[in-house]
Amino acid sequence: MHELVGGLRREFSNKILDEMTDAACLDIDKKRIAFSTDSYVIKPVFFPGGDIGKLAVCGTVNDLSMMGARPFVLSLAFIIEEGFRISDLKRITRSIKANADRAGVKVVTGDIKVVEKHAADGIYINTSGIGVIGKDDCKVGRKAKAADAIIINGHIAEHGLAVLNARENFGFESDIRSDCANLNHIVEDCMRSVKKISVMRDLTRGGLATSLNEIALSSNVGIDVFEDRIPIREPVRRLCDALGFDPLYVANEGKFISFVSGKDVNRVKKAMGKYASVIGQVTDKHKKEVHLRTDLGTSRLVPMLEADQLPRIC
Amino acid sequence: MHELVGGLRREFSNKILDEMTDAACLDIDKKRIAFSTDSYVIKPVFFPGGDIGKLAVCGTVNDLSMMGARPFVLSLAFIIEEGFRISDLKRITRSIKANADRAGVKVVTGDIKVVEKHAADGIYINTSGIGVIGKDDCKVGRKAKAADAIIINGHIAEHGLAVLNARENFGFESDIRSDCANLNHIVEDCMRSVKKISVMRDLTRGGLATSLNEIALSSNVGIDVFEDRIPIREPVRRLCDALGFDPLYVANEGKFISFVSGKDVNRVKKAMGKYASVIGQVTDKHKKEVHLRTDLGTSRLVPMLEADQLPRIC
Numbered sequence: 269m270h271e272l273v274g275g276l277r278r279e280f281s282n283k284i285l286d287e288m289t290d291a292a293c294l295d296i297d298k299k300r301i302a303f304s305t306d307s308y309v310i311k312p313v314f315f316p317g318g319d320i321g322k323l324a325v326c327g328t329v330n331d332l333s334m335m336g337a338r339p340f341v342l343s344l345a346f347i348i349e350e351g352f353r354i355s356d357l358k359r360i361t362r363s364i365k366a367n368a369d370r371a372g373v374k375v376v377t378g379d380i381k382v383v384e385k386h387a388a389d390g391i392y393i394n395t396s397g398i399g400v401i402g403k404d405d406c407k408v409g410r411k412a413k414a415a416d417a418i419i420i421n422g423h424i425a426e427h428g429l430a431v432l433n434a435r436e437n438f439g440f441e442s443d444i445r446s447d448c449a450n451l452n453h454i455v456e457d458c459m460r461s462v463k464k465i466s467v468m469r470d471l472t473r474g475g476l477a478t479s480l481n482e483i484a485l486s487s488n489v490g491i492d493v494f495e496d497r498i499p500i501r502e503p504v505r506r507l508c509d510a511l512g513f514d515p516l517y518v519a520n521e522g523k524f525i526s527f528v529s530g531k532d533v534n535r536v537k538k539a540m541g542k543y544a545s546v547i548g549q550v551t552d553k554h555k556k557e558v559h560l561r562t563d564l565g566t567s568r569l570v571p572m573l574e575a576d577q578l579p580r581i582c
Numbered sequence: 583m584h585e586l587v588g589g590l591r592r593e594f595s596n597k598i599l600d601e602m603t604d605a606a607c608l609d610i611d612k613k614r615i616a617f618s619t620d621s622y623v624i625k626p627v628f629f630p631g632g633d634i635g636k637l638a639v640c641g642t643v644n645d646l647s648m649m650g651a652r653p654f655v656l657s658l659a660f661i662i663e664e665g666f667r668i669s670d671l672k673r674i675t676r677s678i679k680a681n682a683d684r685a686g687v688k689v690v691t692g693d694i695k696v697v698e699k700h701a702a703d704g705i706y707i708n709t710s711g712i713g714v715i716g717k718d719d720c721k722v723g724r725k726a727k728a729a730d731a732i733i734i735n736g737h738i739a740e741h742g743l744a745v746l747n748a749r750e751n752f753g754f755e756s757d758i759r760s761d762c763a764n765l766n767h768i769v770e771d772c773m774r775s776v777k778k779i780s781v782m783r784d785l786t787r788g789g790l791a792t793s794l795n796e797i798a799l800s801s802n803v804g805i806d807v808f809e810d811r812i813p814i815r816e817p818v819r820r821l822c823d824a825l826g827f828d829p830l831y832v833a834n835e836g837k838f839i840s841f842v843s844g845k846d847v848n849r850v851k852k853a854m855g856k857y858a859s860v861i862g863q864v865t866d867k868h869k870k871e872v873h874l875r876t877d878l879g880t881s882r883l884v885p886m887l888e889a890d891q892l893p894r895i896c
Binding site: 296 | 701
């Protein structure tokens, strides 16, 4: 997958795409905007805590937010398998509307394609979004710098586990719900609280570990994470243990990390909500590597995984 | 389909979406942009005259152009069935790049999802696009007005037939090729040639007849079309006859119509190229109806068809 993405990126190489961020940032005349796209192929389409429609709004809204942009409008494109229930389509559509309203974005253009049986798996949704980056806003940067603190806004690994549990019928009783949520309002709170955030990243496919590795690589820094400060709920930890998953790599849909200077830590932490936690720090040692420091004082490398741990999770 | 689209539109009803145009037009601060999305599910992915990648660029570029916008950037999202050939993916990707270069647009953000066997049919592509509408440009309007002339830029029904012929193996020898092409440069020529174009529309799903009906409805006017002035190549006419298709309803991917005032006809016709033809006229009679006037002096109603004549044509 990384190779495939890399190959395709090279094909289209240009200054904007090469930044490899969640959304492209570009100027239309002198107006700076963010532009992002994602297709959603999650299975099942309904899961505890959300549905494909909610995900399609939150995912794209969050990608824009991570650039420091105010999400403004969405496009909405359905690929629907013949025979997909109209009642399910309506439920998904209402969910899209409700979550777009909550985020304060409008769906302004759309498309529907219907394909025959077995040419899709129920329904796939693409949303693309445009966000506005204000001149006077707090600047959200693209690079972490040494001594930055790393703050997370809450408990990890809930989306991936909720979806997997709903899909595979492991027989585990569980009330784990996806954390799927729009992050734009909380990001705006962060941006109001300080003048500069080095970088922000949502923790979707590949989870916290993948996001940390991507930032360590692109910023050419080392990252230390403190295991005991990473918020994980007990049922999540237990289910991960039972299934042999590392929660650091499990997808989230309502979690993000902010990298900020020491003087701004308290303000940003407060803006990130009551479950926010300072989980780590940037260092100019062990560049491009993420190290997990354990309660016992030991340390281990958190590698970039090549393969997706879980397919069709978003 | 019309009902489904109508129902979904009502769910999201807002001023921009309700305009029901090829692309949304909106203001970011005082900057006017067009925003459009389409998913491409065409079967087969390679066909005479094009491929799904070329189509995914041209389709979205053309939707933006029809709003009088200069296409600026594209997003690109793949849904790929496991086992889809890497060599085919590369061929499609190169085609996207070549056609984006030709149109002068950049792919600035993207997404790739891989789904398991039988959860898609090879490859689906979504492109969304942003175009810029200049303040000093010729204005492309949204409504036809009585006495406007209707100009088409060339021969109809070639995309639909080429795709169908490639898919169904009817056994007809045919050198019919899709007309798939970027229209943005020719549209810019039109806009440079006059101050105002009442409305422009590309003739994709549902063909010329559907586009004319949509405009007659939304502009509350009648439309007269002159059968003998509609450019159709002989092999297309013969294959349509043999298959029982009405070429007026067959999809195009490089054809569009412009509605202009009498004084501007010659200039716009010239800008629309050597195959351009004045095919009809707007009237304040028979409102919301499209009438086809034949060589024999008779006239028949060209209705809005409810069902798609051909599935997976784009």
